Amino acid sequence: MTTALFTHPDCDLHAEPPGHPEQVARLTAVSRALAPLDLLRLDAPLGDEADMLRCHPAAYIARVKAAVPRQNWASMDGDTYLAPGSYQAALRGVGGACAAVDLVLSGAVQNAFVATRPPGHHAETATAMGFCLFGNVAIAAKRALEVHQLARVAIVDFDVHHGNGTQDLLWNEARCLFASSHQMPLYPGTGSPDERGAHGQIINIPLRSGSGGAEMRAAYEAQVFPALAAFSPQLLLISAGFDAHQADPLAGLNWATADFAWLTERLCDVADKACGGRVVSCLEGGYDLDALAASAAAHVGVLKERAHGG
Ligand SMILES: [Zn+2]
Numbered sequence: 001m002t003t004a005l006f007t008h009p010d011c012d013l014h015a016e017p018p019g020h021p022e023q024v025a026r027l028t029a030v031s032r033a034l035a036p037l038d039l040l041r042l043d044a045p046l047g048d049e050a051d052m053l054r055c056h057p058a059a060y061i062a063r064v065k066a067a068v069p070r071q072n073w074a075s076m077d078g079d080t081y082l083a084p085g086s087y088q089a090a091l092r093g094v095g096g097a098c099a100a101v102d103l104v105l106s107g108a109v110q111n112a113f114v115a116t117r118p119p120g121h122h123a124e125t126a127t128a129m130g131f132c133l134f135g136n137v138a139i140a141a142k143r144a145l146e147v148h149q150l151a152r153v154a155i156v157d158f159d160v161h162h163g164n165g166t167q168d169l170l171w172n173e174a175r176c177l178f179a180s181s182h183q184m185p186l187y188p189g190t191g192s193p194d195e196r197g198a199h200g201q202i203i204n205i206p207l208r209s210g211s212g213g214a215e216m217r218a219a220y221e222a223q224v225f226p227a228l229a230a231f232s233p234q235l236l237l238i239s240a241g242f243d244a245h246q247a248d249p250l251a252g253l254n255w256a257t258a259d260f261a262w263l264t265e266r267l268c269d270v271a272d273k274a275c276g277g278r279v280v281s282c283l284e285g286g287y288d289l290d291a292l293a294a295s296a297a298a299h300v301g302v303l304k305e306r307a308h309g310g
Pocket residue numbers: 159160161241243284285286
């Protein structure tokens with residue numbers, strides 16, 4: 001058993017305006033950092049509209065497609081842009097996440113990492129925001145529930161920003177436990193603990209600015225791991241943003257690279273007990289290129305070790 005890595009060169013077609021933090025160089029840095037690892041490397045396929053329609057209305061998908069410019073950029077909101085190749089890039093994110101779910105559930109690999117951009121966890125039902133167009137991880141969760149007929153899927157989002165989009169897309173989904181840790185206050189402003197979902201299945205863990213790995217570990221030990229164990233998911237999805245790193249320019253948490261490795265180990269422990277170690281992790285944020293590369297390598301390195309061990 002091994003770890004699959006899904007990515008695609010089309011993701012580089014999503015070129016943001018100069019100076020934008022969500023840049024092509026992010027994926028270049030991640031790919032370079034993962035190059036030494038022995039992984040099953042696969043092209044992320046284009047996403048299916050049928051999968052997207054479980055989370056986004058057809059009119060929204062059409063609106064994003066129609067907004068794609070012939071040249072330069074079109075703006076979806078204050079910080080979310082479309083380049084001529086952005087729709088194609090975004091479909092690789094959807095398709096990569098869904099294909100990773102299919103492959104992990106087939107038993108061919110233990111776990112998978114999906115290295116695509118743009119990220120997805122801020123995209124709401126009919127609103128592109130926060131650099132995100134479509135809710136890749138929520139779409140993948142719905143595919144696991146509807147196509148693979150799973151009864152329980154969990155998502156853990158450790159990006160430094162609240163996963164408001166994933167929360168919105170899965171607000172009414174009793175079969176999906178969603179846990180998000182994030183700096184608060186910070187963009188997008190949501191994610192308070194009293195946002196629980198229609199079935200009490202959402203757990204929001206705000207972390208104060210300046211806090212580090214010790215606070216994160218305590219919060220996960222107290223709130224996330226027990227909830228995951230009780231829920232006993234049949235598949236664990238991760239929204240893996242690396243912008244809680246102390247070097248990240250967009251936020252103020254002080255996680256070290258080793259904290260991402262620790263968290264990955266503990267999430268794999270949960271998955272080992274609950275679902276035979278089945279984990280699909282998808283890249284979200286992370287804007288300091290060196291910290292992003294090191295943290296993603298630490299994260300995927302643990303997935304790879306656990307694939308051997310599992
Ligand atoms: Zn983020």
